[in-house]
Amino acid sequence: MTDEALDVGAVLDLLDAALADPHGGAARIARSLEATDLGAEAARTIADRVAALQRELAQSRRRENELSALFTSARELAELRDVDLLLHRLVLRAHDLIGTDVTYLSVYDPDRDELRVRATAGTVTSEFERLIVPPGVGLAARVVRTRAPQWAARYDTADVPHTDDIDDAVAGEGLVALLGVPMIAGGRETLGVLFAANRYEHGFRPDQVALLSAFADHAAVVLETARLLAQTTASETDARRARDRLAGHVEAMERASVVHERLTGIVLRGGGADEVCDTLATALARPVTILDRDHHVVCGAGTDAPRTADWPDSVRDALGTSRRTGRAVVLREGARPPDIEVVAVVQTADAALGALLVGPGDVGIGAVETRTIERSAQITALLTLRQDALLEGEQRVRGDLVVDLLSATSTSNAELAARARAQGIDPQGLRTLVVLDVPPEHRRHALRVLSRDPGQLAGEYLGTLVALTATTDPEKAAAELRRQVAGAVGGVLAVAAPPADALTELAARFASARNCARLLPHLGIADGAVSTVPYLPYEAVLGAADHGAITAFVDALIGPVVAWDVARGTDLVATMHHYLDEQSSPTRAARSLRVHTNTVLQRLERIDALLGDDWKEGDKRFRVSLAVRLRRITAIADEA
Structure with missing residues (x-):
């Protein structure tokens, strides 16, 4: 072969044949060699070399395509926007290159x-696109467990755990051969599996496994980057929320500091609960009631201040x-009335002095706001104790004056007048x-209310609440004091x-008013404002010195009827009372007594038999009527 040579034209023809069809061209190469003077062995050697060159060219072109696809994926990774879209493109490129x-x-x-x-790419069933592989099932579970590529030329006979659902999904798609490679993030965590599958029995080449693994690495980068971005976003969100909470906390602390300063000022200058109420309502932008x-309501601030009835x-x-705890309590949503959200008891170590109610509002109730409410309750307790001490001292002096004015003491009018003037009266x-x-349970509070007017004097005497005023009209005086209380x-x-x-007449006035106040509830008057003047006849009877004479008068006029009632448990005297009050009408008397008219007529017959028929006529009717009323009044007086 060393003596054999090819001319330039033959060499160029062979190169053109090799480049024209990198996957074949054997016939063209054979024709080109036949046109030369080479021997058979030399021709075979050249043909083999040209075929090897073709394979190298084909592999280089495939590598070029793979690298181009991987570089394209890398560029897309740098511009990651839509994770699902990028994963879909990766799958499509792997699908096209692996074939x-x-x-x-x-x-x-x-x-x-x-x-x-x-x-997915190349699937034909929608069910496969929603496929979920349960734990430990199929080729996917083995890839996750081993973190290495796994394949099966025939999946239906592969030695992996099978389930009917997964086998049906694979069969429905017509898949036979499967290759799975893991998507691993940073060499630590498996994020998923990238699969390539054929619908015929097939053994996967190492280059296919390597190419699919490269795409799997890119997919892992996509998923890991997306996860890190999500974590970064969540961290930023958490940081922003933390900053917002911190800003809100600082704002609340500043607001609490201002409130504390104002509350301290209220204490120092001797303010009252109304100032505490206004300060807290302004700070919380919520209605407040103390x-x-x-x-009983001491003060309220803000619109729709919480009410105190029907809790x-x-x-x-x-x-x-x-x-029990000494802390403010926020009522649970759904268990609170519409006008009360937070309550705090105003108290000392020994006793409850009141309560502080906070209504709904836009400012949230956090730890700082709760502490502000508690501090306000403590300041209110301090102010209440001081005010109680002042009031009790003042009320004690005024109460002693009331007692001396109404009791039969040797205190001179001049001294009493001087003491009154010392109180500004x-x-x-x-x-x-x-x-x-x-x-009795409301008497102390009523006394406080009456003491707010410096022009009147109030106190307790003989267990009775008494007030002295400059108003000369008794009914107006009673109405005004009743309104206050x-x-x-x-x-x-x-x-x-x-x-x-x-001043010396006040003791007698007290006895008269007290007796009248005891009598009126028995006459059906338990609430209202009245003067004793219309009830002087009753008072005369209650205050009569010769009680025995009144008893004799009653016995002389209606004694037999009284004795009949006592002996038989009847109430003929009451029938007489209603009969006389109803202008001698048996029908109206029966209605008043809530009995039948015949019953009243029968009782009247019995009374006629006891007193005689003339008890309903002329002067005797007047005297009998008076006896009936005196009998009722003396009975009430005896009860009193």
Whole structure:
């Protein structure tokens, strides 16, 4: 062969044949060699060399295409925007270059130990695109476990765990041969599996495994980058939220500092609960109400300040919790009334002095706001203690003055007048005395309310709440004092005596008003404002010195009827009372007594038999009527 040679034309013809068809061209090469003078052995050697050259060229071109696809994917990775779109493009490029029938990518969920198909190329069934591979099943589970490529020329006979659902999905797609390579992030974590599959039995070449692994690495970069971006975004969101929380906390702290400064100023200058109420309502932008120990409103600030009536059990429970813990309590949503959101008891170590109620608003109730409410309750307790001490001292002095004015002591009028003037009260203005029938549990609060007016004197005497005022009209005086007290304690009976001409007459006025106040509830008057004047006849009877004479008068006129009632347990006297009140009408008397008219007629017949028929006529009717009323009044007096 050393003596044999090819001319330039033959060499060029062979090169053209090799380049024209890198996958074949054997016939053209053979014709080119036949046209030369080479021997058979030399021709075979050249043909083999040309074929090797063709294979090298084909492999180089394939490598060029693979590198071009990988470089394109790399550029797209640098401009990552849509993760799903990029994964789909990767799968399409792998599908085109490897030349398998189907290519698909499954993402691994380590929490559930399952794989979910996310991108496909070449599939024909929609069910396959939603395929989920459960833990430990199929070729995918082996790839995840070994973190190495795995393949099967025939999947149906492969030695891997099978399930009917997965086998049906693979069969429905017509897949026979499967190759799976892992997508590994940073050499540590398996993010998923990239698959190439054929619909015929096939053994995968190493170059196909390597190419698919390269695309799997790119897909892993995509998923890892997307995950890192998501984590970065979440971190940024968390950081932003933390900054917002910090800013809100700083703002709340600044607001609390301002409130604390104002509350301290209120204490130092001797302010009251109303200033605390206004300060807290302004700071929280919420309505605020402060109550006293009897849960009566002391002050309120803000629109729609929380009310104090008809509380649900949740509010009472919250007040109990605040009392035990000394902390403000935020009512649970769904268990709170529309006007109360936070409660805090105003208290000392020994006793509850009231409560602080906060309504709804735009400012959230956090730890700082809760502490501000608690501090406001503490300041209110301090102010309440100081105010109580002042009021109790003042009320003690005024109460002692009331007692001395109404009791039969040897204290001179001049001394009493001087003491009144020392309290800022004109002794000549203590003209009208009013007795107020207030339940004992509300008496202390009522006394505080009455003491707010420096022009009137109030106190307790013989267990009765008494007020002295300059108003000369008894009914107006009773109505005004009742208005002051009723708003805080509810129903009140106020009874005013006629104006006194001198301080020495006040004791008698008290006795008259007190007796009247005891009598009126038995006459059906338990709430209202009245003067004693219309009830003087009753008072005369109650205060009569000769009680025995009245008893004799009653016995002389209606004694037989009284005795009949006592002996037989009847109530003929009451029938007489209703009959006389209803202008001698049996029908109206029966309606008043809620009995049948015949019953009243039968009772009247019995009374006629006991007293005689003339008891309903002329002067005797008047005297019998008076006896019936005196009998009722004396019975009430005995009860009192």
